[in-house]
Amino acid sequence: MFHKEGFKIILISIILTGISIILIENFATQFWLNKALTGVVFIMLIIVLQFFRNPKRTTELNDAAIMAPVDGKVVVIEEVFEKEYFNEKRLQVSIFMSPVNVHVTRYPTSGEVTYSKYHPGKYLVAWHPKASEENERTSIVVKNNTVGEILYRQVAGALARRIVNYAKKGDTVTQGTDAGFIKFGSRVDLYLPLDAKLQVKIDDVVTGGEQIIATV
DSSP states (O other): OBOGGGHHHHHHHHHHHHHHHHHHHHHOOSHHHHHHHHHHHHHHHHHHHHHTBOOOOOOOOOTTEEEOSSSEEEEEEEEEEETTTTOEEEEEEEEEOOTTSOOEEEOSSOEEEEEEEEEOOBOOOTTSTTHHHHBSEEEEEEEETTTEEEEEEEEOOSSOOEEEEOOOTTOEEOTTSEEEEEETOOEEEEEEOTTOEEOOOTTOEEOTTTSEEEEO
C-alpha cells in the first residue's frame, strides 16, 4: 500500500522509467552498459516506491499513552523551554527519520486539535540543534482529558522539501491515524509534560502508531 501523497510522484516515476528503458534499449547497444543503466533506472524506481509505502498499523488506543508519531530513531531526550505554544519547560523527544523509514506522520494521542501552524524556514540537516526553530516546520497540539496537551512538530531537513499536515484546529482526531507526511525527510519532535514516564531511550528505533513513547 502506498500513501496518497506519493501517487503523483509514483505515476511520474513509472512513466519516466518506461521512457528510460525505451531509450536505453535503442541507444545503449553495449550489453554491459545496457544492463547497468537498466539496473540504475529500476533501483531509482524502487527507492521512490519504498519511500511512499504506507504499511497498515494496529494502534491499541490508550488515552494515558503517547504513541510514536513516526518510524525512526530517538535522537534527543531533554528538558527544554518550549516557547511557541506552552511558554514553559517540557520534555522533548525527537525521532529522526532516514530516507529508508516510512514517512507517514500519525497522531500520537486522541483528542482535539487545539493548535496547528505552519512555519516557513531553512533546510538545515535534521539533527542540527537549531533545526527545530529555524527549519521549515509545522507545530500541532492535540489535547485530551488524560494527558492534557501534547505538541508534536514536523521538521524538514536537508532533503525534505515538503511537509504535509492534515491537522486543523478544532478537529477531533484518533490516536495512530494518518496526520500527515514529510516528503524526503526528516524528524518529528514531541513536547511532553515533565512528569511523563518515558518508555524509550536514546538510539531506540521506534515504530509509528504502535510503540509507546511515554505514559502519564
